Amino acid sequence: MNDQSRLSGPDRLLASLDQGLRTVFAHQAAARPAPKPEQEPGAPLDAAERRYAASLMRVNHVGEVCAQALYQSQALFSRNPALQDQLRQAAQEETDHLAWTRERLEQLGSRPSYLGPLWWAGAFAFGSLAGLAGDRRSLGFVVETERQVEAHLAGHLEKLPANDTVSRAIVAQMKADEARHADEALAAGAQELPAPVKGLMRLAAKVMTVTAHRI
Template sequence: MTTAKTTTNRQDIERYIRVDHAGERAAQQIYRGQLVVLDKHPMGEEIRHMMAQEVEHLETFDSLINERRVRPSLLDPLWGAAGFALGVVTAAMGPKAAMACTIAVEEVIGEHYQKQAENLGEDEAELRTKIERFRDEELEHRDIAVDYKGREARHYKLLHDVIQTGCRTAIKIAEKI
């Protein structure tokens, strides 16, 4: 039997907010990059929907950074540029590749948010609720990408694995720097 954690370590909160802020910066830029190529494509409206949710997530973490006086990632501009480049490049490879990118990213982020939600204490119930909602929205994005045949992209497994490795590496770096 596990007992609920009552308090959350301040360093964990700072790490969660910093990395989530960086991740949401990259995520909204991925969709912005995809729209450069796929704006007029039939899936353009879905990409705009996903981007709007990512912008809301970023605004939430912007507020939390300020309210809780958490230092953002020193590499914040890099996360935005890398996300935009990833979005443009995968969209240029074709709509299925863009959706393969979304599947890969959102799977990692869904797992990441789930772990954070499980590690937050009772003192952070409000933050846990936000993170769980964001997790659900990220997994919705993954499901949209699956519906748009992202798993049928050329070289899907390679693309998926490379992007997930990049995401996991970026998470580790953003937690610290």
């Protein structure tokens, strides 16, 4: 991530939009190597297994596009420089996830969602609202988002073909990182979100998941 702490408000917004374009259209470089399977790969995936694994990894890639938008927008509207740094550090780790899932999609002979710009814009709007609501609520938004993502990834670990050890290793590391991000937000003073807001977040995630599975 570029250091935005010394930029003016409009310049920080432009930097966030520039990062959004890179997130959606460019191949991001991971700071960490992609996780390796602990066990030897099983039998090669057949065509149906590859398509199904790719559909799940496409959803995960969309989730990482959204994560970039959320963290960028929340950092943009945070009033606390230390929290801005925390959010940007989390976004950097999410960049690893973005790169890993993109690479895995290519290995599976597939592609990211065609609706990447839409997902990024919607998530940026959600994150902006959370940031404008204040730092404690913004942190609460991080906690709820990461808990939902953690549960979603746990479901994917159950659904991925057993012999797709490469995808499973990536998803397992992502799940561990999301759990840590939620714990860090709690430790920083997150305020729990109202039930209706959590429900709206789950609904938005469901729409994204169902759509990105195919498009």
